[in-house]
Amino acid sequence: MKWLTIPAAVIALASPLTTPPPGGWPIIAWAHGTIGLADQCAYSVAGPGSPQRDWEYLGTWMRQGYAVVATDYAGLGTPGQQPYLNGAVEAANVVDGVTAVTRHFQAVSNKWMVVGQSQGGQAAMFTARLATELGGEELDYRGAVGTSVPAYNEELIAMVGPGFPPMKISTYNTQAVLYILNGLRTSHPDLDIDSYLTAGGHHWFVRAQQTCQRQFHQELAGADVVIGDLLAWPLRDLPEGILRNYLALPETGFDKPVFIGQGLFDTNIITPNTLRYSAVLTAAGQPVSVHTYPTDHSATVNASLVDSVPFVAAAFA
Structure with a gap:
């Protein structure tokens, strides 16, 4: 696993240790969870907040043949303060990161999906709602995976x-x-x-x-x-x-498949609210699939892979 950093865009790319397929590796954009507000906490500076969990998770995606792009949110390692949980800003950060990677590296495809946990789960939902609009014809957005999504x-x-x-x-x-x-x-x-x-x-x-x-x-x-x-x-x-x-998650307008995974023993995110949100999306006819796990907040990340890996493969296919 090797990270390549593009300082100007404050993004990092990790690619599988394989020869790129025709058209390049599809991209998994990783929207990370809460790591703090200070510049020294930035993902590009300090790395994952939960290293063992996150490396296991991101390594799984790379073993599936995807390149992983991790983007700092605005205000982390850059001038100004982080507008924490400002979903529109987070979505723009994620899309900008994918755009920068596709422009700098021929080994990656323009096909991409976003995955995120906790704060990143919230960022994934906003990205899912805005990705097609923000990426335009340059990017081929395929869907989203959000775990421990903080709703309401x-x-x-x-x-x-x-x-x-x-x-x-x-x-x-x-x-x-x-x-x-x-x-x-x-x-x-x-x-x-x-x-x-x-x-x-x-x-x-x-x-x-x-x-x-x-x-x-x-x-x-x-x-x-x-x-x-x-x-x-x-x-x-x-x-x-x-x-x-400022905080309400989008409830309509999703144009590609969305996966929501929630741990039933999560005491950080209010589980009934996440399930309520999932029900609202389903009732509104949104393309959402919902999965629950007998896990706490952190463990849901990797527990969800049994379902999210085939979900992502199908979306890219």
Whole structure:
């Protein structure tokens, strides 16, 4: 497995250790999960947040004969802050990465699919909705795989505020709220997100920008941080529609097959919400297939391969 980096586009390409087939290797675009907001956390700098899991996963795709493209999201290793969970931005980043690789390397095909986990699962859904439009005739988009897709975060975030019961939210989700607030401020600087934070909240809000996900999680857990103590005002007081416009996943307009995989013991992503989202897509006639696994958040990535490998092969065929 060898990574080739294109610094200007902040992307990396890993190709199978085989001779390219006629027309080049089809591309798997990897939309990674949450790794942090700081530049030193960027995938092109620090690599996977869960190395053993992710190398096993990405190695499987390469053994199937696909080239893997991993793109940094905007604000990771580049100027500015990351607009965390801004799906339209993530989709543009993924498509730009695929475009750059196809222009720089003759050994790859213009046929491609996106796969992603957690934050990357959300990015995969937005990419699936926008890929044909963003890639134009230059790229041949075939479909998407999203695992641990975070759905209806806009409803969950709106419930958080001062005095929020401390036993009702995990450290992982406290971290996610702080990341989302950072993303909102980056995408909508006019919102004055800082005014929604207590002094303690501002400390952890800034700390979220300075550390990588694993360290930040450990710091929050060690300090026994309670999300209700971080907020001066309930987040439902944000301007009407802002959370939905920022966080809501697309529910229509998918033009290629979409695979959603969800672990039934996932306590990071709200499993009933992901299943609800899957049902909404199915009811709307979208080309979605849904698979569940007796796994937690992280283990779903590789558990899903038994179904996603044939799904991807069929989409490329």
